Amino acid sequence: MEAEYGVTLAFDDDGLVPVIAQDRADGTVLMLAYATATAIERTVETGYAHYYSRSRDELWEKGATSGHRQRVIEVRVDCDGDAVLYRVDQTGGACHTGHRSCFYRRLSGDEIGERVFDPDDVYA
Amino acid sequence: MEAEYGVTLAFDDDGLVPVIAQDRADGTVLMLAYATATAIERTVETGYAHYYSRSRDELWEKGATSGHRQRVIEVRVDCDGDAVLYRVDQTGGACHTGHRSCFYRRLSGDEIGERVFDPDDVYA
Numbered sequence: 001m002e003a004e005y006g007v008t009l010a011f012d013d014d015g016l017v018p019v020i021a022q023d024r025a026d027g028t029v030l031m032l033a034y035a036t037a038t039a040i041e042r043t044v045e046t047g048y049a050h051y052y053s054r055s056r057d058e059l060w061e062k063g064a065t066s067g068h069r070q071r072v073i074e075v076r077v078d079c080d081g082d083a084v085l086y087r088v089d090q091t092g093g094a095c096h097t098g099h100r101s102c103f104y105r106r107l108s109g110d111e112i113g114e115r116v117f118d119p120d121d122v123y124a
Numbered sequence: 125m126e127a128e129y130g131v132t133l134a135f136d137d138d139g140l141v142p143v144i145a146q147d148r149a150d151g152t153v154l155m156l157a158y159a160t161a162t163a164i165e166r167t168v169e170t171g172y173a174h175y176y177s178r179s180r181d182e183l184w185e186k187g188a189t190s191g192h193r194q195r196v197i198e199v200r201v202d203c204d205g206d207a208v209l210y211r212v213d214q215t216g217g218a219c220h221t222g223h224r225s226c227f228y229r230r231l232s233g234d235e236i237g238e239r240v241f242d243p244d245d246v247y248a
Contacts, residue, residue, distance in 0.1 A: 027150065027152070077229050106199065107168070
């Protein structure tokens with residue numbers, strides 16, 4: 001069952017919509033992932049970020065394994081309804097590499113982002 | 125010919141990668157669009173944001189019609205190489221609706237974003 005919102009979401013042929021997670025305190029773009037209608041519903045219901053893992057092909061509660069959850073303060077939708085923005089308070093780091101943000105590299109390969117945890121401690 | 129960078133980009137089956145445009149001054153997430161390898165190349169070469177328009181099926185130089193160009197200060201890539209972040213100085217507004225950001229609505233439908241131009245003046 002699909003929840004009803006004020007804005008209609010435009011999911012793609014696979015039933016997914018891209019979601020940007022942004023730190024609401026300082027504006028850092030933390031990650032880009034995908035959500036199904038169910039993932040959006042769970043996010044709204046629980047107040048914690050849910051996505052859909054395309055590699056594992058399952059609903060993904062961010063931080064269920066690592067503890068690095070995202071408290072979702074606000075869900076925004078773009079003009080066409082085909083992209084979503086979660087404004088979050090991030091516990092720990094968003095990236096499985098241990099960086100605070102998944103966008104820790106320039107296209108040139110320079111590493112600029114901060115590493116906030118050791119992935120071996122979290123995903124061992 | 126695909127340009128070589130320090131980071132290898134993972135394009136999807138359609139040759140696209142999602143790109144987040146973020147205002148580098150205040151961190152506002154302005155829009156989400158898609159780029160081909162050529163669009164990324166043109167962005168790097170010119171210093172102005174290029175995307176691929178899926179609706180028009182063509183390379184899209186942001187602001188070519190509206191004048192609302194994006195000077196790209198930095199191109200970042202995420203951990204998996206399958207998402208890109210343009211950090212930009214935005215002229216005018218990013219959204220064709222006249223809003224500064226395409227994410228001007230909450231999921232509830234509440235409008236919260238600032239409108240910075242009248243689209244009738246720009247896209248008439």
